[in-house]
Amino acid sequence: MDRISYDPAAPSVLTLVRGRADRLRNLMHGLARQSARPRELVIAWMQPEPAPDLPDPGCPVRHLAVPGEPMPLAAARNRAAQAAGSDLLVFLDVDCIPGAGLVAAYAEAAARVDGLFLGEVLYLPPGPVPRDEAGLDRLGRAHPARPPIPAAGLRPEPDSGQLWGLSFALPARAWAAVGGMDEAYAGYGGEETDLAARLTRGGLPTYWVAGARAYHQHHPVHVPPLQHFAPILANAARFRARHGRWCMTYWLGQFRDAGLIDWDEGADAIRLVRPPTETEIGASLRPDALFS
Numbered sequence: 664m665d666r667i668s669y670d671p672a673a674p675s676v677l678t679l680v681r682g683r684a685d686r687l688r689n690l691m692h693g694l695a696r697q698s699a700r701p702r703e704l705v706i707a708w709m710q711p712e713p714a715p716d717l718p719d720p721g722c723p724v725r726h727l728a729v730p731g732e733p734m735p736l737a738a739a740r741n742r743a744a745q746a747a748g749s750d751l752l753v754f755l756d757v758d759c760i761p762g763a764g765l766v767a768a769y770a771e772a773a774a775r776v777d778g779l780f781l782g783e784v785l786y787l788p789p790g791p792v793p794r795d796e797a798g799l800d801r802l803g804r805a806h807p808a809r810p811p812i813p814a815a816g817l818r819p820e821p822d823s824g825q826l827w828g829l830s831f832a833l834p835a836r837a838w839a840a841v842g843g844m845d846e847a848y849a850g851y852g853g854e855e856t857d858l859a860a861r862l863t864r865g866g867l868p869t870y871w872v873a874g875a876r877a878y879h880q881h882h883p884v885h886v887p888p889l890q891h892f893a894p895i896l897a898n899a900a901r902f903r904a905r906h907g908r909w910c911m912t913y914w915l916g917q918f919r920d921a922g923l924i925d926w927d928e929g930a931d932a933i934r935l936v937r938p939p940t941e942t943e944i945g946a947s948l949r950p951d952a953l954f955s
Contacts, residue, residue, distance in 0.1 A: 673702040673766065676703070678707070681708075688717060693763075701722050709739055734850070737843075744843055759877040788953065812871055852891060856910040
């Protein structure tokens with residue numbers, strides 16, 4: 664492929680990494696196929712050293728070290744956003760391969776309106792990952808809980824809670840205006856929905872974006888995510904205290920139905936019945952499931 668020069672005003676693409684070097688390499692190959700190059704790729708490494716032998720994504724790469732336990736997801740996104748040089752931030756999960764039009768679609772959306780922009784993610788099954796987009800399209804499956812993507816342009820989304828951290832974009836000034844992600848959310852869950860709620864409160868509308876497709880590389884999932892039981896409860900309670908409503912209600916309902924908590928959406932608090940056993944956590948692993 665001939666090298667296409669990048670626009671200094673193009674979006675910055677940001678991703679977080681711990682392990683998963685093979686997934687990152689596929690993400691970088693996807694960036695190299697973009698119809699419009701990003702300004703840069705910012706990688707926040709939540710591990711001691713960057714992975715070796717990374718491919719050329721067709722744009723400059725900036726490396727950041729963001730240590731911490733448990734994985735400092737909110738802090739890593741904040742450090743990456745602070746380091747980015749573009750006015751538009753595109754957050755892409757390390758498991759996601761960007762479709763060739765992703766960067767261009769987000770950039771075109773941001774040129775039209777200010778907003779929190781959400782892109783389509785198709786989930787790939789276990790097995791080898793195709794290197795061509797036709798193969799990715801053939802294998803990818805839409806998440807059943809996601810609404811359909813517009814055929815062209817933008818569609819307003821009244822529920823900013825549709826934000827899922829796999830693929831989204833927003834103006835850097837909007838990120839800075841709300842202070843980025845709340846780093847008090849520790850471990851898994853809640854920090855993305857909290858960000859979306861604060862952006863909405865600040866007046867930023869949410870849109871689905873046609874053409875900003877990404878492909879999620881398969882990994883085993885827990886159904887429900889019992890391995891994250893304690894942080895989900897703590898982060899749900901933090902969200903409820905701030906916003907007056909619950910997030911992650913689907914998972915909380917699954918925990919309740921398993922007899923682990925006493926809770927419903929009208930409750931002021933979650934009552935712990937018992938934590939899951941190691942046997943229950945192991946049994947919840949679904950190696951072939953596409954969706955958690």
